[in-house]
Amino acid sequence: MYLAKIYVTYKPSILDPQGEVIKSALKRMDYSGIEKVSQGKYFEVKFNARDVDAAAQIVESFTDALLINQNTETYRYDLTLVTDEVKAQ
């Protein structure tokens, strides 16, 4: 079983209204020196795959197809092999 942790963010050219609103709130809260805030999405997906190469291919395939809109979003991901939870005897 593999666990993919997928981090989705806007492409740099895209305005991130939520990030802007959070930034102005932080400024109002007297956090000085805040340069930039961007808000993204985080996904954890557990799935079966033959090996790590196949797993990477699967993650990229479903992320491109559903998790992001390629017009405005980009992503990176971490992939780890996880063992199935041991059931209580």
Add this chain to the structure above:
Amino acid sequence: MMNKIRAAVISFPGSNCDDDMLYALQDFDIDADIVDARQASLSGYNAILLPGGFSYGDYLRTGAIARFSPIMSAVAQAANEGKLIVGICNGFQILTEAGLLPGQLLMNERPGFICEEVAITVANHQTSFSSDYAQQETVILPIAHGEGNYYADPETLERLEQHGQVVFRYAQNVNGSLNNIAGIMNEKGNVFGMMPHPERAVDALTGNTDGRQFFKSIVNSILSTVAK
């Protein structure tokens, strides 16, 4: 007396303007049905309308889940056959997610849901969706959305403008849309999407009938093709 035009209004889980759309179509003597998005076939319809609402709760992104509904293959096929496909509000978002229209509807530039009547300018009246309006005519239509900020990359935007695919613009930019875009069509001119709600502006009872010409345009377009 029906005019023999048949239209399907697709109902996705979470659609909430399907009945309004049905009412508007029937007001123009169109033989309209509500078709469940879990069905897989759509035959015999002249026009297919994707109504407003919050399909699949707007989970993930607006329209992102709905585009994989069983009915969407049939919608794509009907689009290829040249049938009129209309997406209003959430329907527009679904059509962009499905790749049947270019670009994407992002969160409003100033975050928040806008529910108002706004001035809309007819940018191209030589289309199946706007022929009953005058060129550059300004009309008032209701909008109700949180994600109506139209975005497309610069090349796509340029192509839309060059080919007259921008059909409606906001007179004042209410949501951050590039080039004030409120409604666009595909290059072939048979797939159309807009954020404003013409179906909510067809009955004098609600105080606004500026949406009537939108439906009249569609009726005229279909009747002129059928007559050929």
